[in-house]
Amino acid sequence: MRLVFAGTPEVAVPSLDALIASQRHEVVAVVTRPDAPAGRGRHLVASPVAERAEEAGIEVLKPRHPRDGDFQARLREIDPDCCPVVAYGALLPKSALDIPRHGWVNLHFSLLPAWRGAAPVQHAILAGDEMTGATTFRIDEGLDSGPVFGVVTEAVRPTDTSGDLLTRLAFAGAGLLSATMDGIEDEALYPQPQPADGVSLAPKINVEDAELDWAAPAMRVDRVVRGCAPAPGAWTVFRGERLKVMSVAPAADRTDLTPGELAVSKNAVHAGTGSHAVELLWVQAQGKKPMKAADWARGVRIAAAERLGG
Incomplete structure (x- = not known):
């Protein structure tokens, strides 16, 4: 044809x-x-x-x-x-x-x-x-x-x-x-009507839709990060500026953090959610290149009880 x-x-x-x-x-x-x-x-x-x-x-x-x-x-x-x-x-x-x-x-x-x-x-x-x-x-x-x-x-x-x-x-x-x-x-394929049941809608994901809600369960935070990657990119607020969260991993063994609360160790950064914590893997601060979250945390010198979110 x-x-x-x-x-x-x-x-x-x-x-x-x-x-x-x-x-x-x-x-x-x-x-x-x-x-x-x-x-x-x-x-x-x-x-x-x-x-x-x-x-x-x-x-x-x-x-x-x-x-x-x-x-x-x-x-x-x-x-x-x-x-x-x-x-x-x-x-x-x-x-x-x-x-x-x-x-x-x-x-x-x-x-x-x-x-x-x-x-x-x-x-x-x-x-x-x-x-x-x-x-x-x-x-x-x-x-x-x-x-x-x-x-x-x-x-x-x-x-x-x-x-x-x-x-x-x-x-x-x-x-x-x-x-x-x-x-x-070949005239071997004829279209069939879609079923009336099971319809769902998928509107465009805007930047506003990609803001992370740290009070949501860890599973939801993970889905938003993955679903919005690479665009528009999940984000949160840290010290009044946007921080893009590029990847996370569940940390079910950490339930001691409140939503958005940060905990930094030598090689890891954890953030609290509405359930258990997630580990931040890669982030991107405004005007910066993507970097490992542990490197970012060392650079900004996170204080005790600092948190993510507006």
């Missing part, structure tokens, strides 16, 4: 690579978000998907919004059979959805109808899910509500960050998306 691939971040690149490598399909163009400012100089930078497409000599379309008339006119000229999508980052209007004969097929990183929305992997970790996966479905005008072509499952490991889990799902999902394109072309 003639494919127009839509995607933007690094997590979409494995799927683009899989479709480029396919012997059955031709990626004739890529749709991605416009160049965005990045780095200290805030220079405009192309998306990872745009960079990969340009390396492969594929036409790149960067509409400000997919409802733009010029973009839709060009898409009609290209005349794709199907538009596979991975983390494109913009809502598709019906006028665009109707252009490819087989529609737009999205790879979503959850087992739908669970975790519809922008941050399914983060919410799976925050909720303590033991199993997740990826789903291919035909996009409709709802929020990740279209009929499903296929799924692949993936266990959530106890130490997974959202970055770890998303990386695995990106590669597993690439194979699923490629197989879905094969099944559509």
